[in-house]
Amino acid sequence: MPRRADAPPKTYTACALIIGNEILSGRVQDENVAFLAKGLNEAGIRLREVRVIPDDTDAIVATVNEVRRKFDYVFTTGGIGPTHDDITAECIAEAFAVKLILHPEAKRLLEGHYPPGAVNEARMRMAHMPEGATLLPNPISRAPGFRIDNVYVLAGVPQIMQATFRELSHNLKGGAKMLSRSVSCGLGEGVLAKGLAELQARYNDLDIGSYPYFRRADFGVTLVVRGTDRDRLLTATDEVRMLIRTLGGDPQDGASED
Amino acid sequence: MPRRADAPPKTYTACALIIGNEILSGRVQDENVAFLAKGLNEAGIRLREVRVIPDDTDAIVATVNEVRRKFDYVFTTGGIGPTHDDITAECIAEAFAVKLILHPEAKRLLEGHYPPGAVNEARMRMAHMPEGATLLPNPISRAPGFRIDNVYVLAGVPQIMQATFRELSHNLKGGAKMLSRSVSCGLGEGVLAKGLAELQARYNDLDIGSYPYFRRADFGVTLVVRGTDRDRLLTATDEVRMLIRTLGGDPQDGASED
Numbered sequence A, B: 001m002p003r004r005a006d007a008p009p010k011t012y013t014a015c016a017l018i019i020g021n022e023i024l025s026g027r028v029q030d031e032n033v034a035f036l037a038k039g040l041n042e043a044g045i046r047l048r049e050v051r052v053i054p055d056d057t058d059a060i061v062a063t064v065n066e067v068r069r070k071f072d073y074v075f076t077t078g079g080i081g082p083t084h085d086d087i088t089a090e091c092i093a094e095a096f097a098v099k100l101i102l103h104p105e106a107k108r109l110l111e112g113h114y115p116p117g118a119v120n121e122a123r124m125r126m127a128h129m130p131e132g133a134t135l136l137p138n139p140i141s142r143a144p145g146f147r148i149d150n151v152y153v154l155a156g157v158p159q160i161m162q163a164t165f166r167e168l169s170h171n172l173k174g175g176a177k178m179l180s181r182s183v184s185c186g187l188g189e190g191v192l193a194k195g196l197a198e199l200q201a202r203y204n205d206l207d208i209g210s211y212p213y214f215r216r217a218d219f220g221v222t223l224v225v226r227g228t229d230r231d232r233l234l235t236a237t238d239e240v241r242m243l244i245r246t247l248g249g250d251p252q253d254g255a256s257e258d
Helices: A032-042 A058-069 A088-096 A104-111 A122-128 A158-171 A187-203 A229-246 B030-043 B059-068 B088-097 B104-113 B120-128 B158-171 B190-204 B230-246
Strands: A012-019 A045-053 A075-077 A100-102 A128-130 A132-138 A144-146 A151-154 A179-187 A207-215 A218-227 A252-257 B012-019 B045-053 B073-077 B101-102 B129-130 B134-136 B147-149 B151-156 B179-185 B207-215 B218-228 B253-258
Touching: A012 A032, A032 A045, A032 A075, A032 A100, A032 A128, A032 B207, A045 A058, A058 A075, A058 A088, A058 A151, A088 A100, A088 A104, A088 A128, A088 A144, A088 A151, A088 A207, A100 A104, A100 A122, A100 B207, A104 A122, A104 A132, A122 A128, A122 B190, A128 A144, A132 A151, A151 A158, A158 B012, A179 A229, A179 B253, A187 A207, A187 A218, A187 A229, A187 B120, A207 B158, A218 A229, A218 B059, B045 B059, B059 B073, B059 B088, B088 B151, B101 B151, B104 B120, B104 B134, B120 B129, B129 B147, B134 B158, B151 B158, B179 B230, B190 B207, B190 B218, B190 B230, B218 B230
Parallel strands: A012 A045, A012 A075, A075 A151, B012 B045, B012 B073, B073 B151
Antiparallel strands: A045 B045, A100 A128, A132 A144, A144 A151, A179 A218, A179 A252, A207 A218, B101 B129, B134 B147, B147 B151, B179 B218, B179 B253, B207 B218
């Protein structure tokens, strides 16, 4: 059945899978989620869920198979290097029930990057991909990521992940970008809550979030209004500022995304 | 059947649920995962999975019900303030199929914290808990977290979450603490991979991870050895240092956890 002309446009969704014991042990602070969230929004795609899972075959295979069916896109980070704990490629092959093969183009890229003879067996592991995967460029250290169906497999090292994502993001199909405005003030959340709930009810096409902060002696709340319609967003943000003034606060504009 | 005397000791596992649109939009960088990972390890509990999910009833209820059965402990952060987007308590009640009730002790705490008359309807929302929940102290702004069964519901504001966790962590039942040693060097991962895989095979009670880094002109790899037996850990770490020297590198000791 054709979509009715007044049906809402499709919302494209994504899940990020952060694969790595180092995040779960607290040794490393993840930097990839915030980057992916912003980059996906630029492409009109909403990051709807993030999972951080260990370097464990069962966990990776089960999670990939669950989330690739639930979301339009899945982006994994981590586990595609040359060492024994890099098992993402073989897990993705297992999840898709395809063979892990030596990809000729990936092999060529690695052989062009390293000095003659330096592409040992371990490094050649990085040229192994699930059958049917297409390569994703790595402008930094050449060993490519790959895509199979709606799953994009990226490096864990932030610089490489970001460079690869920047190149692939032009080809992602998305919908309307989420725009946002933020306004902060020194009022307590409890003082604002009733008026905010009323505003949220009237602007139910927008998402109004309330985030308290504590910085040294300073405390207050940042109110964030998000939505795809700029006019509605600006009108609602004006109402947020008015609400703050009515309650005796001093609204301070913060970050906005256009 | 009684556990055999030589059975390995139980490993206690945990999942962290980070509830909040602000992390998924990339506006805020999560700080709670790394803190929880380290704090849980101190208590002999392994953080095995993290999920970041939106302020959405269906997502929260379904996720809580899935993970509370899969892990020994679940820790949620976010969504227990006074505003309309704070829906964690009612979602937890729904997940456990119990009523959301006004908790008398939580009510008393709030009334003692705010000036007379300031505990309005919105703030009183923070005294509503799933029936059967026990309070978790909040030494900063009083509005308590709570525990129901194996689910610990904490604030999203890092200072409050951390203060509450510190107080409750003494009562968590855990097993052996995961110890770790790290050694860095300027060698490439591909050079180390074969030797590391051999080491990992010989020390299969330990977990050896390899993490490349790129910092300005400097690059190299950090090797992390983790396990619960200190003697084995130290012996394996010595072997890692030897491997690095054998391959022409200069091992630099990094962070350790005892």
